[in-house]
Amino acid sequence: xxxxxxxxxxxxxxxxxxxxxxxxxxxxxxxxxxxxxxxxxxxxxxxxxxxxxxxxxxxxxxxxxxxxxxxxxxxxxxxxxxxxxxxxxxxxxxxxxxxxxxxxxxxxxxxxxxxxxxxxxxxxxxxxxxxxxxxxxxxxxxxxxxxxxxxxxxxxxxxxxxxxxxxxxxxxxxxxxxxxxxxxxxxxxxxxxxxxxxxxxxxxxxxxxxxxxxxxxxxxxxxxxxxxxxxxxxxxxxxxxxxxxxxxxxxxxxxxxxxxxxxxxxxxxxxxxxxxxxxxxxxxxxxx
Amino acid sequence: xxxxxxxxxxxxxxxxxxxxxxxxxxxxxxxxxxxxxxxxxxxxxxxxxxxxxxxxxxxxxxxxxxxxxxxxxxxxxxxxxxxxxxxxxxxxxxxxxxxxxxxxxxxxxxxxxxxxxxxxxxxxxxxxxxxxxxxxxxxxxxxxxxxxxxxxxxxxxxxxxxxxxxxxxxxxxxxxxxxxxxxxxxxxxxxxxxxxxxxxxxxxxxxxxxxxxxxxxxxxxxxxxxxxxxxxxxxxxxxxxxxxxxxxxxxxxxxxxxxxxxxxxxxxxxxxxxxxxxxxxxxxxxxxxxxxxxxxxxxxxxxxxxxxxxxxxxxxxxxxxxxxxxxxxxxxxxxxxxxxxxxxxxxxxxxxxxxx
Numbered sequence: 154x155x156x157x158x159x160x161x162x163x164x165x166x167x168x169x170x171x172x173x174x175x176x177x178x179x180x181x182x183x184x185x186x187x188x189x190x191x192x193x194x195x196x197x198x199x200x201x202x203x204x205x206x207x208x209x210x211x212x213x214x215x216x217x218x219x220x221x222x223x224x225x226x227x228x229x230x231x232x233x234x235x236x237x238x239x240x241x242x243x244x245x246x247x248x249x250x251x252x253x254x255x256x257x258x259x260x261x262x263x264x265x266x267x268x269x270x271x272x273x274x275x276x277x278x279x280x281x282x283x284x285x286x287x288x289x290x291x292x293x294x295x296x297x298x299x300x301x302x303x304x305x306x307x308x309x310x311x312x313x314x315x316x317x318x319x320x321x322x323x324x325x326x327x328x329x330x331x332x333x334x335x336x337x338x339x340x341x342x343x344x345x346x347x348x349x350x351x352x353x354x355x356x357x358x359x360x361x362x363x364x365x366x367x368x369x370x371x372x373x374x375x376x377x378x379x380x381x382x383x384x385x386x387x388x389x390x391x392x393x394x395x396x397x398x399x400x401x402x403x404x405x406x407x408x409x410x411x412x413x414x415x416x417x418x419x420x421x422x423x424x425x426x427x428x429x430x431x432x433x434x435x436x437x438x439x440x441x
Numbered sequence: 442x443x444x445x446x447x448x449x450x451x452x453x454x455x456x457x458x459x460x461x462x463x464x465x466x467x468x469x470x471x472x473x474x475x476x477x478x479x480x481x482x483x484x485x486x487x488x489x490x491x492x493x494x495x496x497x498x499x500x501x502x503x504x505x506x507x508x509x510x511x512x513x514x515x516x517x518x519x520x521x522x523x524x525x526x527x528x529x530x531x532x533x534x535x536x537x538x539x540x541x542x543x544x545x546x547x548x549x550x551x552x553x554x555x556x557x558x559x560x561x562x563x564x565x566x567x568x569x570x571x572x573x574x575x576x577x578x579x580x581x582x583x584x585x586x587x588x589x590x591x592x593x594x595x596x597x598x599x600x601x602x603x604x605x606x607x608x609x610x611x612x613x614x615x616x617x618x619x620x621x622x623x624x625x626x627x628x629x630x631x632x633x634x635x636x637x638x639x640x641x642x643x644x645x646x647x648x649x650x651x652x653x654x655x656x657x658x659x660x661x662x663x664x665x666x667x668x669x670x671x672x673x674x675x676x677x678x679x680x681x682x683x684x685x686x687x688x689x690x691x692x693x694x695x696x697x698x699x700x701x702x703x704x705x706x707x708x709x710x711x712x713x714x715x716x717x718x719x720x721x722x723x724x725x726x727x728x729x730x731x732x733x734x735x736x737x738x739x740x741x742x743x744x745x746x747x748x749x750x751x752x753x754x755x756x757x758x759x760x761x762x763x764x765x766x767x768x769x770x771x772x773x774x775x776x777x778x779x780x781x782x783x784x785x786x787x788x789x790x791x792x793x794x795x796x797x
Contacts, residue, residue, distance in 0.1 A: 332526035338512070351528055
């Protein structure tokens, strides 16, 4: 009898975490499911407030109209393909720019002894306390004066400097043994050679992990694009979605918004799925 | 092929003097071991030769050319590090070839040189592997291969065997010895392991607190240690050091324990003086009419030989190492003798050897 009881107890202990986790997944997944379903019904059905939980028949029509057209039933919007392209450019430039700038500054701070090295390090460190939102008004002023409103440069450059990525790279560089640096010196590799031949290849997984994080960071930018883009041609998809919400329920093409939302989710999901192996590796170990 | 000359080489970190003026001329093809306890400055000295540490004072010349102001890459040296310092993302071949690639050596020659080094070191099967797929001994061989392919004027070894286990260390020690005999490249080798030093070196430079205590062949250093420090550092177990008084007649040494030993050779200057007497544990012999009487405290039987921890009548410790299996037991009294040639006399104040 005892063995039966303990077997039952063990099965219960297996079941409880599963139940909790499945519940969690359902709670997280449900809104996404609703969005998916919503994108397959017409605006009227959604607006009436009793959206069915099964797919409707308007899917292709909704996605095609959101992707290509400027006129919905009730409002005018920028075609999603333009907004997606803007978002893609912005996210890529921000992610790659952040990685490029921060890996170089981290290299300088970690490997070279120069006057005021720690001063520079702390200056970078302190900017962690100044996120975009805090410095947004002066930044806007500068960007506006430089005539960068409604340009990709204005959209991306102010977001490229990254203390977080610099610090992450610095921490990683500090784990590269001094003797490796010295061996390279004796082999005759200068600072640039060492960077290209040794540091970059060793940082691959870290770069991949950061790319995933920073791409999603760039893709999801809201406040800054809202300020620096005026024309519809420069709108990013995150901005576009909010602009598509008109005044009140009746004036909104919910079916198109749902379709746009689903489309807007795809690139970040793709990046995560494609780079998952590298991403996990970069966060977990530092290949040595 | 080159000589390495150190001329009054000094190194300071702020007010702290780490190397206090080292002079040594390493001959072409010579294997010099820098031996000393950790913190004695031996690694610093090697790194100064390599160009990884700046030189505070004095001159270092490799192949007759003063290298003080030269970058490591221009000094024509190759270095083997304790933790191998292989590039983890490169194959064994690329690790060995990297230095040559940077120097713009033609591809065909790189191929040939790496292949030759790989053959010498029996690494041929591993050329495509990553360092992480190799054992410690193989990694160290790759590190040596990287040094060999460069065909440098001098090899610098910085405790290359310290990360290996005891068995592998012995094996690699023999390999390094063979390699150096075969290649005949001037080598500087840093270690704290006296066995490595004794077996590998043509000459040993014993260092302590940034000073060269003694330079000599392994046997010179063993047979005629120049100071109490060298006497205690070389030899295992370490040399016994006892207080002694040279009698006024200049013929006998009186020990505080009451024993009297004949002075190895008359030194009139010492008559009536206090000295330090060094006796190696392996030079003490059991003898029925021996001058020294010890009580046995502890017996360590090592198989091939036996170490006896004895105590003289006045309480001073005396280590004895005898060949073979134990001939005494704890608590017994042994009579021991130390023949005159086995006695080393040192100045109690300076620690230097008192020479005839």
